[in-house]
Amino acid sequence: MTDFSFAMLPGIEPEEMLWLQEITKNYSxxxxxxxxxxxxxxxxxxxxxxxxxxxGLVAVAGIQRFLLGQIVMGILYMITxxxxxxxxxxxxxxxxxxxxxxxxxxxxxxxGLLGL
Numbered sequence: 001m002t003d004f005s006f007a008m009l010p011g012i013e014p015e016e017m018l019w020l021q022e023i024t025k026n027y028s029x030x031x032x033x034x035x036x037x038x039x040x041x042x043x044x045x046x047x048x049x050x051x052x053x054x055x056g057l058v059a060v061a062g063i064q065r066f067l068l069g070q071i072v073m074g075i076l077y078m079i080t081x082x083x084x085x086x087x088x089x090x091x092x093x094x095x096x097x098x099x100x101x102x103x104x105x106x107x108x109x110x111x112g113l114l115g116l
Contacts, residue, residue, distance in 0.1 A: 016100060019104065031114065034114055035111060042109070043103050053088060054092055056092075057089070060078060061077045061082030062077025064091055
């Protein structure tokens, strides 16, 4: 497995790929494969978060927050209609940052889960 194996993740950004390469630089080939399998199952695609944010403008607001594990914010978005659409628009603009923060936490959790 080469460092380009992270490139097969959908919607991966160069910053995220560098982060993953840095985390796994001292891993054996087997550990990298295990890490990739766990991380891939937990990782969120930025485009999915964007689509869910945009759906909040015309349908139910807050779906993107539920997907990112922010249950309380998701409920607040639903009750307030996405903070009167302002919060939903901000999330649609910042969808990459929201997804990156979530994925970074999940990468650290995956490494911790595997004891690496």
